[in-house]
Amino acid sequence: MKRQLPLLIVLVVGIFAAAAFLIPHPIVRSVDEVFRNDVLRIIAAFSLVLGVGSILRHHFIKIKRKAAHWPFSYITIVALFISAIIGLLGGIDPNRPGILPTQVGGFSFHIQTLFSNIMVPLAATMFALLAFFMASAAYRAFRARNFEATLLLAAAFILMLGAVPLTRIVIPPLPDFAEWILAVPNTAAKRGIGFGVSLGIFATSLKILLGIERGWLGGGGS
Amino acid sequence: MFASTLAALVLLVVTPPTGVSAVDRPNDGGRAIIVTWTRSPDPVTGYRILRQPEGGEAWDTVGFTGPRLASFVDEGTPDGVRSRYRVLALTDGEPAESEPSGYAVSTPQWFNTNYIPALVFTFVFGFLIIFFLRQAKRGAKLFMRRIAGLDAVEEALGRATEMGRPILYVPGLSSIDDVATIASINILGEVAKKTAKFGTPLIVPNRDPIVYTVARETVKQSYTEAGRPDAFHQDIVFFVTDQQFAYAAAVDGIMTREKPATNFLIGMFWAESLILAETGAMSGAVQIAGTDALSQLPFFITACDYTLIGEELYAASAYLSREPVLLGAIKGQDYSKALILVLIIVGTLLAVAFRAPVLELL
Structure with a gap:
C-alpha cells in the first residue's frame, strides 16, 4: 500500500x-x-x-564535530533566527508593520530592507564572478587540443570578429558568415538536441506514469 | 463659402465599416467572441467596437482598434449570452456606425482541435516506447551505444575511494516538477548505491526543499538496497537555501573546503552553471555534468570532463542500472527520433519539390 x-x-x-x-x-x-x-x-x-530542520541539523553537527570552518555555522544559525524573528514579528510588507518595531530612528532593519541591502548585493557579487569564470573557461576551451576544440576555437574566432564593427570594413563578408554560423549550423544542432530532450522527457514521464521508473518514490521500489 | 463648408462636411462624413460578423472563438475556454469587419475606404483614426446582449437596449463599448485592423477579440463576453456587435469608424468628426452583426454566443470547448497533431504523435511515440518496453520484458537483447560520461561514473567513484575524498552531487537548482530534476534524482539513486558499496562519502546539497526530501529518501533507499543502511546518515543530503547565488556560493564553498574527488552537476541549471563548473575544475575534481538546458551546455562542455547532453540525461538511470525494461524505453525513444528524422527529410523534399503550398499543408 x-x-x-x-x-x-x-x-x-x-x-x-x-x-x-x-x-x-x-x-x-x-x-x-x-x-x-x-x-x-x-x-x-x-x-x-x-528544509529548515535540515539546515539546523547540518550546522549543529558541524559545530559539534568542530568540522572545518565550524564558527561560520554559528553565523548561519544566528542569521537564520534573526531573519525569521524579524520576518515573522516585524511583517513582510513595509506598509503593514507587525508587532515588532523594525525602525529605530532613521535605521531600518525591516526584512525587505535586509533583503535589498544584504542578499541582493551579495547575490550580485556572486553573479559578477561569472565574467571572470567566463574568461578562464574561454581560455581552457580555446586551447586547440583536438579537432573538436580547434573547430570551437575557429567558430568562436569568426563570431567574435563578426561582432566587431571594423570587420565589416576590413573583411565585408565575415559578419554575414558569422550570422550564418549562428542561424544555420548552431540552430540545427540546438533543434536536434531539443528533439532528443523532448522525447527523453516524454519517455521519462511515461515511465513514471506506468510505475516503471520509481526513483521519485524515494529509491528503487521496483 | 458654401462650397468650402460642403467640402468639409464631405470630408467629415465617412463610409462606415461593412460586413460585421461575430463568431465564437474556437478551441478556447469560453468568454471570447471574434468580431471581424471590412474597413472603411475613407481615412479613419480607428474603430470602436460595441456589444449589445439579446433583449438589451444599450450598446456597451468593449474595445478599440487602430485604423489598419479589421478584427477584434472581445474577451469579456459572458458565456451562454447571445450578443451582437457594431463597429464605429472614428474620425475627427462624427463616427460612422456599421450595421449590427448577427448574434453570436460564446461557449467553452471540451477539446482543442489545434492539438490533434500533438495527440497523434503522443500516441505514436507512446506506442513505440511501450512496444519496446514489452520487448525488453520478454528478454529481447537491446543494443545501446556507449555514453562516455556514464562509463566514467565507476572510474570517478573508484578515484574518490582511492583518494579518500568525498563525492559531491548537485541535483540541479530546479523544483521537483521539472523532469530534468526527476532524471537527476534517478541518477543520484544509482550513484548512491555505488558510494554505499565503496564506502565513499557522499555530499548532496539541495536548493529546493521538496527535492531535498525526495533526494534524502532516494539516497536512504539506495544505501539500504546496497546492504549498507548503517552507512546512511541524515547529513549526507541537506537543504542549503532557495536563493540561486547563495546556493552557488555554498556549493563553491563545499568544493573549496571539502575538495571532493568527483563533482556531479546533473539536472537543471541557470546562470550559476559556469560558477559551479569552473570552481570544480579549479579544485581539481573530475566533473560529470548533465543538463537539458541548451544555453548552459556550452559552459559544462568547456569546464567539465564529461557532459551528458540533453537526452543522455534521461537515458542515464537506465544505462547505469542496466535494467532491461528501462533500456527498452530508450530504444523506443531512438525509434521515435528516427521517425522524426524521416518526417523531416520527407517534408524537406516535398517542400523543395512543391515549394510553399506543401509547407502550409504540413
Missing part, C-alpha cells in the same frame, strides 16, 4: 494533467490550476519546515 497509493495518485493526476492540456474548458483548467498551484504550495510549505 505504501508504494501502490503514490503510484495510483501519480497515474490519475498525471493523466488528468495531460488531458487538461488538451481540454480548454474552465472546469478542467481550474481543477488543474488547483493541483499545480495550491496543492504544490501546501506540499512546499511542509517541505520548507523539513
Whole structure:
C-alpha cells in the first residue's frame, strides 16, 4: 500500500494533467490550476519546515564535530533566527508593520530592507564572478587540443570578429558568415538536441506514469 | 463659402465599416467572441467596437482598434449570452456606425482541435516506447551505444575511494516538477548505491526543499538496497537555501573546503552553471555534468570532463542500472527520433519539390 497509493495518485493526476492540456474548458483548467498551484504550495510549505530542520541539523553537527570552518555555522544559525524573528514579528510588507518595531530612528532593519541591502548585493557579487569564470573557461576551451576544440576555437574566432564593427570594413563578408554560423549550423544542432530532450522527457514521464521508473518514490521500489 | 463648408462636411462624413460578423472563438475556454469587419475606404483614426446582449437596449463599448485592423477579440463576453456587435469608424468628426452583426454566443470547448497533431504523435511515440518496453520484458537483447560520461561514473567513484575524498552531487537548482530534476534524482539513486558499496562519502546539497526530501529518501533507499543502511546518515543530503547565488556560493564553498574527488552537476541549471563548473575544475575534481538546458551546455562542455547532453540525461538511470525494461524505453525513444528524422527529410523534399503550398499543408 505504501508504494501502490503514490503510484495510483501519480497515474490519475498525471493523466488528468495531460488531458487538461488538451481540454480548454474552465472546469478542467481550474481543477488543474488547483493541483499545480495550491496543492504544490501546501506540499512546499511542509517541505520548507523539513528544509529548515535540515539546515539546523547540518550546522549543529558541524559545530559539534568542530568540522572545518565550524564558527561560520554559528553565523548561519544566528542569521537564520534573526531573519525569521524579524520576518515573522516585524511583517513582510513595509506598509503593514507587525508587532515588532523594525525602525529605530532613521535605521531600518525591516526584512525587505535586509533583503535589498544584504542578499541582493551579495547575490550580485556572486553573479559578477561569472565574467571572470567566463574568461578562464574561454581560455581552457580555446586551447586547440583536438579537432573538436580547434573547430570551437575557429567558430568562436569568426563570431567574435563578426561582432566587431571594423570587420565589416576590413573583411565585408565575415559578419554575414558569422550570422550564418549562428542561424544555420548552431540552430540545427540546438533543434536536434531539443528533439532528443523532448522525447527523453516524454519517455521519462511515461515511465513514471506506468510505475516503471520509481526513483521519485524515494529509491528503487521496483 | 458654401462650397468650402460642403467640402468639409464631405470630408467629415465617412463610409462606415461593412460586413460585421461575430463568431465564437474556437478551441478556447469560453468568454471570447471574434468580431471581424471590412474597413472603411475613407481615412479613419480607428474603430470602436460595441456589444449589445439579446433583449438589451444599450450598446456597451468593449474595445478599440487602430485604423489598419479589421478584427477584434472581445474577451469579456459572458458565456451562454447571445450578443451582437457594431463597429464605429472614428474620425475627427462624427463616427460612422456599421450595421449590427448577427448574434453570436460564446461557449467553452471540451477539446482543442489545434492539438490533434500533438495527440497523434503522443500516441505514436507512446506506442513505440511501450512496444519496446514489452520487448525488453520478454528478454529481447537491446543494443545501446556507449555514453562516455556514464562509463566514467565507476572510474570517478573508484578515484574518490582511492583518494579518500568525498563525492559531491548537485541535483540541479530546479523544483521537483521539472523532469530534468526527476532524471537527476534517478541518477543520484544509482550513484548512491555505488558510494554505499565503496564506502565513499557522499555530499548532496539541495536548493529546493521538496527535492531535498525526495533526494534524502532516494539516497536512504539506495544505501539500504546496497546492504549498507548503517552507512546512511541524515547529513549526507541537506537543504542549503532557495536563493540561486547563495546556493552557488555554498556549493563553491563545499568544493573549496571539502575538495571532493568527483563533482556531479546533473539536472537543471541557470546562470550559476559556469560558477559551479569552473570552481570544480579549479579544485581539481573530475566533473560529470548533465543538463537539458541548451544555453548552459556550452559552459559544462568547456569546464567539465564529461557532459551528458540533453537526452543522455534521461537515458542515464537506465544505462547505469542496466535494467532491461528501462533500456527498452530508450530504444523506443531512438525509434521515435528516427521517425522524426524521416518526417523531416520527407517534408524537406516535398517542400523543395512543391515549394510553399506543401509547407502550409504540413
